[in-house]
Amino acid sequence: MVGVPGRSKACVTCRTRRKGCDLRTPTCGQCERRGIVCGGYDLYRMWITHTAVPTKKITRIRSFSNRRNNATISSSDAFSTRTAPFQALSPSHPNGMGCYSLATSAHTSNIVELFFNMWNPDNDNASDQMATHHVDGFENMMSSLYVQDEALRLALLAIGTGLxxxxxxxxxxxxxxxILYGRGLKEMGNALTDPRRAHSEAILAVPRINGLFEMVFGADKDITVQAQSWLSHARGLITMYTARRPESYIDGVAHNLFKDGRKTVIIRDIRARKASTLNEKPWKTIPWTKHPKTPKDLFMDNLASIPEILSNIDDLA
Incomplete structure (x- = not known):
């Protein structure tokens, strides 16, 4: 932390390796040159305020003192040990000394792990809401991707903290x-202006996590407005998909993210009743050059044709 003697500001990886760090963000040059994953930088801590309340023992002492000495004890002097439920400081809190959050490295890992546990509907402690939106294999990719970009880490941290x-x-x-969700949206904007980050695999996952956050924690009482918030993330996802060529999704994590994530785009196109870009032949064939299609993939191919059918029906009406 700034101003604390002896506390290194280097990234987590360089501190662990005891190497010099050039402090470049989002990943330092040392890690990038060596081809290793940069652990990122510790963010500021979230401070907790406590409101003092009286205990029975102290109240009795105060009453006895009043009877004997007819003295008045101020609440600030009498009560100091017992605290009420805490209140988290938001980044704009007047008592805050900067933008604090839960996003320290250790706490991030714990919260993200909690998110994965609640995501899995086979777990006895799984959240019913998360089970409803379960997607096979997605959580396995997130466990390795979230350390690669701050926007994805904040998105996972936001939904994990909310859950x-x-x-x-x-x-x-x-x-x-x-609060973390808002910070994540801002960080996502920063990532999209950086060509290197904008084409990373981790960024492809952010709109889906943010869309899930809107579904579970959306604050708009008007369900139409709430739906528009989710649709905005779906539009962002198709924009990111089509910013690359279909060949970009032939193998690896990018292939898995694409085949699992296209459902979100197709649902958005069905609602819009407009032909889906993902129904075009290159998008239904090239990404599976190295992998055979599963029954689920074939089902999604058929689902991708529905928006165009609906559009043709509207044209005939």
């Missing part, structure tokens, strides 16, 4: 999740 808040019925944690 923890709902599980514990703690509105402060849900509020903190929304």
């Amino acid at each position: 923890l808040g709902k599980k514990k019925n703690d509105e402060n944690l849900v509020r903190q999740g929304r």
Whole structure:
């Protein structure tokens, strides 16, 4: 942290390797030159405020003192040990000394792990809401991708913190999740202006996580407005897909993200009743050059043709 003697500002990887760090963001030059994953930089801590409340023991002492000495003890002097439920400081809190968050490296790992546990509907502790939106294999990719870009890490941290808040019925944690979500959106904007980050595999996953956050924690009471928020992420996803050629999704993580994520785009196109870009032959064939299609992939191919059918029906009407 800045101003703390002896505390290195280097990235997590360079501190672990005890190497010099050039402090470049989002990944340092040392890690990039050596072809290793940069662990990123510790973000600021989230400070907690506590409101003092009286205890029974102290209240009795105060009453006895009043009877004997007819003295008045101020609440600030009498009560100092017991605290009420905490309140998280938002980045704009007047008592804050900067933009604090839960996003320290260790806490990030714990929150993301909690998100994966609640994501899995086979887990006894799984959230019913998360089970409803389960996607096979997606969580396995996220466990390795979230350390690669800050935008994805904040997105996962936001939804993980919000889910923890709902599980514990703690509105402060849900509020903190929304704060992190806002920060993640800003970081996503920064990533899209950086050509290197914009073409990373991690960025491809961000719109889906943000769309999931809107579905679970959207604050708009008007369901139409809420749906538009989700659709904006779906539009962002198709824009990111088509910014690359179909050949970009032939193999590896990019292939898995594309084949699992195209459902979001197709659903958006069905709602818009406009022909889907993903129904074009190159997008239905080239990404599977090295991998045979599963029954689910074939189903998605058929689903991709529905928006065009709906569009033709509208033209005939």
